Structure formats: structure tokens, C-alpha cells
Amino acid sequence: MATRVLSRQEMKIDCEDDVLLVRRRVQMLAQQRGFDPFATAALTTATSELTRNVWIHAGRGQAVVEEIAEGGRCGIRVQFRDEGPGIADIERALRGGYSTAGSLGLGLSGSRRLVDHLNIESAPGRGTVVTILKWARLR
Amino acid sequence: MVERQYMARLNMDDNELRRRLSAFEITEEDLQRLASLRPLAERHMDGIIDDFYKLLLSHEEMRVHFPDEATVRHVKRMQREYFLGLFSGKVDLRYVEDRLRAGAAHERIGVAPKLYLAAYSRYLRLILDRVMQDVTDVAQACQVYASIQKLVHFDMALALDTYLAASIDTITRHQAAIRELSTPVIRVYERILLMPIIGTVDSQRAQQIMETVLVRVVEEQARVVILDIAGVSLVDSQVADHLLETTAAVRLLGAQTILTGISAQVARTIVRLGVEIANMHTCSRLADGIELALRMVGKRIAPEMQQRSE
Amino acid sequence: MKVPILRIGRMLLASVQVELRDTVADAFQQDVLAAIEKNGADGLIIDITALDIVDSYVARVLLDTGRMARLLGAPTVLVGMRPAVAATLTRMGFVMDDVYTALNIDEGLHLLQGIAGRRLGA
Structure with missing residues (x-):
């Protein structure tokens, strides 16, 4: 099914304030697009985790925030890009764990549980691109 | 318009x-x-x-x-x-x-x-x-x-x-x-909520159950939520995990969960699956769950005679 | 932006009204611990009613503050967590076994007084 991009905004991430700015932007869009409080909190929290990952592990990067439509439903897609150290074992990072609170592990594995899709492209020394997508639930 | x-x-x-x-x-x-x-x-x-x-x-x-x-x-x-x-x-x-x-x-x-x-x-x-x-x-x-x-x-x-x-x-x-029909919440007593769960619990419904319970707990400032699973057609490890997740989330709000309606069969399943339920209050009968909930909010059910003699 | 800390009898109440960024979080921890150290406290209530988002970073700051306060003899109770925040944290697999939780400030206070009373009794 064809996916259409309704809006697109690129935001820089290179200080802690940017973590908040990206998160607020996503939160605002989710509310505007009719996400319920639970879905809004889930998407915003995942955004917060992943933006913070960029800032902490790579120092700087980018977030691309998009509103998308596909077959009558709306969603928000956020892509986090950095040129940092990258992730060697993506599978392991995604498994995360209850004990690695606050580490990259929980950020990634936790985020995956909060959104409908999470995709990672990364290799050591080649940077990381994480894309998340959440659909507005029909209410 | x-x-x-x-x-x-x-x-x-x-x-x-x-x-x-x-x-x-x-x-x-x-x-x-x-x-x-x-x-x-x-x-x-x-x-x-x-x-x-x-x-x-x-x-x-x-x-x-x-x-x-x-x-x-x-x-x-x-x-x-x-x-x-x-x-x-x-x-x-x-x-x-x-x-x-x-x-x-x-x-x-x-x-x-x-x-x-x-x-x-x-x-x-x-x-x-x-x-x-x-x-x-x-x-x-x-x-x-x-x-x-x-x-x-x-x-x-x-x-x-x-x-x-x-x-x-x-x-x-x-x-x-x-x-709304599939996640009814009943206020059994002041600050005690009951949700009877009936039928199949898939992950979407489990999420609805959790969200409904959390919203109602805060709305009613409930101290105890009783989840009665007597009517759940199949309790497997996924359902058990969902119930645990709901219990954990309810605890974060500052309330407690009691799981009732557990049959012998379900008890065996839960133990065999190795689901960690040490932190959960559980009862086999709903009536016992209600008594436990009342005790948690400082009330108790006593026979009429006994009350008179007190 | 600072997190205000009030004293209610032998208890401390910290109401988190702003997003806990690194600098704010550090100051918050220090202020809370300094307040306990200075005049002693039987318990600490952290009110997070105002937070609509709690990510793993903020959750850990809250949890760590609770652990530190406990080391100083003040058990901590987290109050006023919103439903969506509770759902999100559990979904992510975050457990907060080291702090008490309560629905509101009154109940938090009541809970801490109970703990303090039991401790005195023992």
C-alpha cells in the first residue's frame, strides 16, 4: 500500500536541549493526530530514549520527524541518524534486559516494545540509523 | 460540517x-x-x-x-x-x-x-x-x-x-x-475495583485491560483492583505475562492487584510455565479476593451475630 | 529551574514540576539529600503528577534518588504517577521495586508514617 508523507521536519541533535525539542515536537504531532494518551506517551518516550542514545553515544546526529498516511490511517515516523561508534551486535542490543536499566539496552529494547515498528541499521564505525513508526489507534 | x-x-x-x-x-x-x-x-x-x-x-x-x-x-x-x-x-x-x-x-x-x-x-x-x-x-x-x-x-x-x-x-x-463491553470495571466497594475478564485475551485486549484498569484506578483513587480470570478461556504464558505487566503497572500507581478465579488447571499451567507470581496476591475464589481486598482497605466482613455481641 | 522541597513534619515532599534534565536532575538529587542530611527526615515523597513523560533516564534518576535517600534513613514513596506513564514504564520492562508508590500525597504521607511508626515500635 502506498505510504504518503504528509509532513517532514529535520531536527539536529547535539545538546541535551535538543533531546527535549525533538520529544516535544513528536508529542505535539501525536496529540494533533489524535493519538490517545497511552499511545502518545509510548511514542514520545521511545523518541526520548532514542534521541538520548544519539546524544550520549554519538554526541551529535539528526532526527527526521514525519507524519505519514497509509490506507486511511495516520502514523508518525521518526528516524534517528548518527555517525557515532555504531552497534556491533544489534540482536543483543535489541534483546536488552530488565537489569540494564538506563543503558542503551533498555533504550532500544524498551523502545521497540513501545512502537509498532523499529528498524536498526548499524555497523561498528559506520554510525547508526534507527527508524520507529507508530500508528494512531482507531478510537 | x-x-x-x-x-x-x-x-x-x-x-x-x-x-x-x-x-x-x-x-x-x-x-x-x-x-x-x-x-x-x-x-x-x-x-x-x-x-x-x-x-x-x-x-x-x-x-x-x-x-x-x-x-x-x-x-x-x-x-x-x-x-x-x-x-x-x-x-x-x-x-x-x-x-x-x-x-x-x-x-x-x-x-x-x-x-x-x-x-x-x-x-x-x-x-x-x-x-x-x-x-x-x-x-x-x-x-x-x-x-x-x-x-x-x-x-x-x-x-x-x-x-x-x-x-x-x-x-x-x-x-x-x-x-467497553469487553473491559467492564465494577466498583465493588469504596476504593476497590473488580474487573471480570471473560473470553480470549490476546495482546490487543490485554493492552485495553491494562489501560482501562490504570485509568480507573487513578479516577477512583482505588487502592485495590481485583482481576477475576475465572472466565478466561485459555491462560497461557502470554496471558500470564500480560497479567503480571498489569500488576506491575498498577503497583507503580500506588495500588495493588488481586488475581482471583484461578482454577487448579491454571495454577498448574502457571507453575509449569515458570511464571514468576511471587509478588501477586492470588485467590481461587472471587469471594476470598473480595475479603482480602476489604482487609487491605481496613474493612472486614463479619457474621451478623458476632457483630452484635461485640 | 529547581525542584521545590517542602517539609511536612518529619517528612520531605519534592514536587517535580519540570523535565528532569542532567543539570536539573543533579541539583534535585543534591538538594534532596542535603535536606535529609541537615535536619533528618523519616521519609521522602516525590510527587510526579506533573510529568506526562518519564523515560528510562528520568525513571533512573527518581529510583537512584530513592535509593540514596533510603541510605540516609528516609524511605521514599513515589506518588501521582499518571496511567500512561505507568503503562509505558512497565511495557519497557522497568521495575521500581526499591521505592514505595502511592496514589497521592496524602496516602504517601500515611504510608511513610506507618513505616516510621513500625520502625519506632521495633
């Missing part, structure tokens, strides 16, 4: 309009051609519309939508506006809004899409028959034919989208109703 909602639902803006026009290959040339036919269209309008409704009224299923003369007069008037719109030479957001309003009106009175499309097909044929009579040049006739057809199909697509959006709305409303 229904059409406004549909405009939003279809994400209709200048960009979307452009994309649609290009999908139907409608060009400025087409619109100009149609505009130049306007005098001709005006001349044939009443004839076309009269024939159109004669055809509609001759069909049993369609006739029911025109119960009396007044209705017919009304729709004929609307039809004239619609008809002239085709030859206005302009397709802008207002045009789309008008089309969506018409689509919404038909959907509302329950005209089935098949009848709507059938009527469109007749309508198109009538227009072409009449208008073509006056266009003598074959090449020009082909172009006129193509232009009218494109725009009518463009309109049909809008009508169908309205139907689709309306059905999605209906489904959404039904889902909401089902959801």
Missing part, C-alpha cells in the same frame, strides 16, 4: 488535490473544454436531469430513496447544481468539498455504493448522449467525451472515499462499544 471532517480524513489539501487531478489525468485543457460547453450543458440540463430521475424511479431499489414528490423536487435542484459544477471549468477545494457533501448525504440516507455507481453510470451515459448530439466534429467529440468521463470518475472516487471513511467510522464506533 460533515464534509469538513471528510476533507480532513482524506488529508485533502492543495497537494492532495493536485495528486488526484494528476491521477485522473485531468488537465487545465480538460477544464477549459468543459467550461466552453457550459451553454450547451445549460440547454440540456433539465432534459438530462428529468431523464435521469425517470430512470432512477423506474428501478425498485432506487425508488425507495425518493418517497414523495417534494424529495424528488429537492434532489433535482441539488442535481442541477452538481451538473453545472461539471462545466464550471474549475476544480478547487470548494469543488471537492461540494462533492464530499453529496457523497456524505448519500451515505447517510443509506444509498448502497452499487446503486450510487449505477446511477453515476446512467448519468454519464445521458450526459454523453445529449451533449454529443450537438458536437458534430468527431475529433472534438472524442476529446469532450474524455474530459467529461475523467471528471465524472474523479467525482466517483471522491464519493467512494466518503463511503469508505464513513464505514471506517462505523467500525471504529462498534470497536469502541465492544471494547
